[in-house]
Amino acid sequence: MSQKENIREKKKILIVDDSEINRSLLSDMLSSEYDIIEAENGLEAAGILHQQEYMIALMLLDIVMPVMDGFEMLAVMNQNGWIKSIPVIMISAETVPAYVDRAYDLGVQDYISRPFDERIVQRRVVNTILLFAKQKELEYMVTDQIMEKERESRLMVDILSNIVEFRNGESGLHVLHIRMLTEFFLKRLLEKTDQFGISRTDISLITNASALHDIGKIAIPSRILNKSGKLTDEEFATMKTHTLEGAKLLQSVPMRENEPLVKLSYQICRWHHERYDGRGYPDGLKGDEIPIAAQVVALADVYDALTSERVYKPAFPHEKAVEMILNNECGVFNPILMECLRDSAEFLQEELETVSRKQNSQEELWGTVERMMEADKLNVSDRTVKLLEHERVKYQFFAELSQEIQFEYTTVPEMLSLSEWGAKFLQMPETILNPKESDFGTKVFSEADFESLLSKVEATTPKEPVLEEHYLLNINGMERWHRVIVRSMWENNNESPVYTGAIGKMVDIHEDVETIKHLRLMADYDPLTGLLNHKSARAQISAHLSDTENGKYILLLFDLDHFKLANDTYGHLFGDEVLKFVAEIIKNNIRSMDIAARMGGDEFLVFMPHKDTIEAQVKRIFGLLSSKYQDFQISVSMGVSDAKDSGGDYDTLFRMADEALYRAKRGGRNKYCFYWDE
Amino acid sequence: MTVKECYEQMGGDYEDVMGRLRKDERVQKFLLKFLDDKSYGLLCSSLEEKNMEEAFRAAHTIKGVCQNLSITGLYHSSSELSERLRNGQAYGEDIEPLLAQVKADYEKVRDCIGRLA
Numbered sequence: 001m002s003q004k005e006n007i008r009e010k011k012k013i014l015i016v017d018d019s020e021i022n023r024s025l026l027s028d029m030l031s032s033e034y035d036i037i038e039a040e041n042g043l044e045a046a047g048i049l050h051q052q053e054y055m056i057a058l059m060l061l062d063i064v065m066p067v068m069d070g071f072e073m074l075a076v077m078n079q080n081g082w083i084k085s086i087p088v089i090m091i092s093a094e095t096v097p098a099y100v101d102r103a104y105d106l107g108v109q110d111y112i113s114r115p116f117d118e119r120i121v122q123r124r125v126v127n128t129i130l131l132f133a134k135q136k137e138l139e140y141m142v143t144d145q146i147m148e149k150e151r152e153s154r155l156m157v158d159i160l161s162n163i164v165e166f167r168n169g170e171s172g173l174h175v176l177h178i179r180m181l182t183e184f185f186l187k188r189l190l191e192k193t194d195q196f197g198i199s200r201t202d203i204s205l206i207t208n209a210s211a212l213h214d215i216g217k218i219a220i221p222s223r224i225l226n227k228s229g230k231l232t233d234e235e236f237a238t239m240k241t242h243t244l245e246g247a248k249l250l251q252s253v254p255m256r257e258n259e260p261l262v263k264l265s266y267q268i269c270r271w272h273h274e275r276y277d278g279r280g281y282p283d284g285l286k287g288d289e290i291p292i293a294a295q296v297v298a299l300a301d302v303y304d305a306l307t308s309e310r311v312y313k314p315a316f317p318h319e320k321a322v323e324m325i326l327n328n329e330c331g332v333f334n335p336i337l338m339e340c341l342r343d344s345a346e347f348l349q350e351e352l353e354t355v356s357r358k359q360n361s362q363e364e365l366w367g368t369v370e371r372m373m374e375a376d377k378l379n380v381s382d383r384t385v386k387l388l389e390h391e392r393v394k395y396q397f398f399a400e401l402s403q404e405i406q407f408e409y410t411t412v413p414e415m416l417s418l419s420e421w422g423a424k425f426l427q428m429p430e431t432i433l434n435p436k437e438s439d440f441g442t443k444v445f446s447e448a449d450f451e452s453l454l455s456k457v458e459a460t461t462p463k464e465p466v467l468e469e470h471y472l473l474n475i476n477g478m479e480r481w482h483r484v485i486v487r488s489m490w491e492n493n494n495e496s497p498v499y500t501g502a503i504g505k506m507v508d509i510h511e512d513v514e515t516i517k518h519l520r521l522m523a524d525y526d527p528l529t530g531l532l533n534h535k536s537a538r539a540q541i542s543a544h545l546s547d548t549e550n551g552k553y554i555l556l557l558f559d560l561d562h563f564k565l566a567n568d569t570y571g572h573l574f575g576d577e578v579l580k581f582v583a584e585i586i587k588n589n590i591r592s593m594d595i596a597a598r599m600g601g602d603e604f605l606v607f608m609p610h611k612d613t614i615e616a617q618v619k620r621i622f623g624l625l626s627s628k629y630q631d632f633q634i635s636v637s638m639g640v641s642d643a644k645d646s647g648g649d650y651d652t653l654f655r656m657a658d659e660a661l662y663r664a665k666r667g668g669r670n671k672y673c674f675y676w677d678e
Numbered sequence: 679m680t681v682k683e684c685y686e687q688m689g690g691d692y693e694d695v696m697g698r699l700r701k702d703e704r705v706q707k708f709l710l711k712f713l714d715d716k717s718y719g720l721l722c723s724s725l726e727e728k729n730m731e732e733a734f735r736a737a738h739t740i741k742g743v744c745q746n747l748s749i750t751g752l753y754h755s756s757s758e759l760s761e762r763l764r765n766g767q768a769y770g771e772d773i774e775p776l777l778a779q780v781k782a783d784y785e786k787v788r789d790c791i792g793r794l795a
Contacts, residue, residue, distance in 0.1 A: 018735070018739065019715070019717070019739045019742060019743055020711070020715065021708060021711050021712060021715055021743045021746075022739075022742060022743060022746065024708070024711065025699075025708060025746055028704060028708075064734075064735055064738050064739075065735075066732075066735055092742075114742050114745045114746055115694075115698055115745045115746045115747075115748065116698060116699075116746050117697070117698040118698060118699060118700050
């Protein structure tokens with residue numbers, strides 16, 4: 001489809017009605033503005049929705065239909081979640097209230113009763129499509145906000161979880177109090193003035209950020225942090241650095257330094273000990289030079305410090321704490337914030353107690369998201385999740401079907417993830433840290449193979465990232481050949497690609513390899529006798545001849561006397577038995593360094609190294625061959641040649657043996673001749 | 679015969695249908711389509727076979743189409759019949775006069791539409 005057509009594409013309306021006349025009536029009324037798809041009943045409609053869910057802007061649905069009626073169709077749409085992506089207008093002559101109510105319960109947007117009026121139908125359709133679009137838009141907005149929230153809390157968890165182990169015992173409740181107080185003061189402040197330009201979104205951001213106000217304390221030695229007595233001047237100076245340490249920490253959050261949450265946290269960490277009169281630390285900011293977020297958190301911090309028990313002081317009651325702050329006994333604050341404190345004094349104590357009873361902050365945040373998901377307000381992302389889940393199931397199914405072990409390898413951290421099926425099959429965890437030291441890199445692969453595979457992958461390039469190797473793997477104690485296909489992954493870092501890992505799969509090809517091996521063997525051997533065939537014997541003998549070191553070889557070439565007679569008298573099957581019998585004699589009487597082959601027909605050869613007494617050797621073989629198979633008397637005619645005469649050439653050696661064999665035959669058979677005895 | 683005359687003779691409401699469907703040609707087109715509709719044949723055959731569900735759907739479809747096309751007489755008779763057939767109620771002799779009325783009305787409608795210019 002060209003782009004132009006795409007732009008002009010009309011919205012699609014699906015009309016589901018069993019009466020052709022009714023469908024075309026509606027189609028007639030709507031076809032100038034919309035593309036019409038028709039279905040005769042619910043089942044047909046469901047088929048269309050399966051394929052074109054996202055193409056259809058609206059559905060007009062009849063109730064009374066054969067096969068699958070309108071209510072059944074609505075039930076199916078609810079099951080599949082289609083009811084959330086496609087608005088439905090019910091059409092029917094039925095005006096029984098119970099029908100209409102049930103249709104609304106099942107999620108229809110509107111109801112058109114017969115008889116159809118062109119203008120009413122058109123207007124209902126337009127309105128429904130518009131209304132639905134509006135709803136969807138709202139849904140997206142809600143989802144966006146939730147995603148934002150989710151992201152914040154995730155970041156928060158990232159940071160907090162990194163530092164939580166360094167924390168001292170005081171912080172758990174303190175963080176909760178600070179969050180609650182910060183939010184409380186900010187809301188009061190917003191009611192009083194808009195001079196700070198704080199929005200509702202900012203309140204939630206600052207509240208989240210407030211939890212991080214003291215993270216710099218991880219840099220303070222616990223000896224100072226938990227000291228019960230008064231700090232020395234030197235110790236206090238160290239303590240003060242937690243503001244700058246916290247700010248430093250936030251600055252180093254990789255790639256996040258521009259996030260609003262990080263920026264606000266930075267302000268809060270650095271400046272929550274500044275004083276409105278300019279006598280605070282670390283920078284001595286004065287008045288509204290201090291960002292409002294830090295001012296609010298400073299007040300919250302002081303209030304909570306006063307009302308909580310600390311190693312160096314008991315908890316003051318609420319009234320006493322408020323009094324002390326208002327009297328500037330614990331620092332100097334923005335007058336407008338003091339007003340906020342005074343206004344909210346009555347509620348504070350109660351609120352704080354309530355908050356204390358709640359669970360910790362992260363759980364609360366996650367809880368919100370979960371609650372919203374439960375309340376089904378997350379339709380859009382819900383559907384996305386469903387689609388992803390669908391893809392995952394599909395992928396998993398095919399992976400399982402193909403019996404492939406799929407894996408993903410990352411260099412930093414060095415980690416290997418196996419597909420669900422693969423992990424189960426190998427009886428290994430899905431995630432393997434340091435694969436080189438793991439069973440995967442030492443047992444499934446041999447250590448050397450795994451090292452070599454990794455270095456080969458790393459040696460690929462972004463242009464040619466795919467690598468295929470065969471490895472003999474140990475799968476649950478069995479040695480099996482696998483084809484390992486790997487694609488290296490690269491990240492572009494200022495134009496120069498950086499190797500980050502690889503994805504790949506391992507496919508069992510053991511059966512194939514075995515088959516090929518077997519076929520290769522078959523090609524080398526004579527199928528009847530199991531001896532080598534001439535072709536492979538020639539190759540092996542040639543190799544020996546060219547190896548001049550072990551120069552002393554003889555070639556024995558022989559055939560069976562009157563073999564034709566055996567065939568003619570007893571039949572070919574018997575002939576084959578004789579050949580096999582002879583082959584067995586040869587096999588049982590040659591040494592491992594000897595080479596024996598059947599040349600075809602009844603002709604055989606034996607190639608063997610010899611000592612000085614050639615004749616004794618030949619005589620022994622010749623004697624063994626002269627035997628009897630059932631009633632058939634076996635004797636051979638044999639020609640022998642010496643490799644030293646051949647000039648290292650197999651064909652010459654063979655020709656010489658053949659000539660000697662010919663002489664033996666001509667000399668009356670049942671004898672051997674040496675080529676050199678001419 | 680014009681569409682208006684056709685409506686007068688077959689007991690339909692011309693004003694009503696024009697008010698909703700707006701064009702003579704459109705009304706005529708759907709009247710002709712009505713003759714091709716299988717529902718009437720289906721109604722008769724399924725009642726003979728005592729297939730009550732099928733009969734109900736057929737009567738219901740005729741009713742709906744007549745309503746859309748303001749064929750008032752047939753609408754009323756098919757409407758009465760379809761109420762009698764609703765929810766798969768068993769066959770009974772009381773169905774016969776209802777069916778006879780539908781048949782009479784349908785024949786009249788078919789004749790009139792057949793004579794449309």
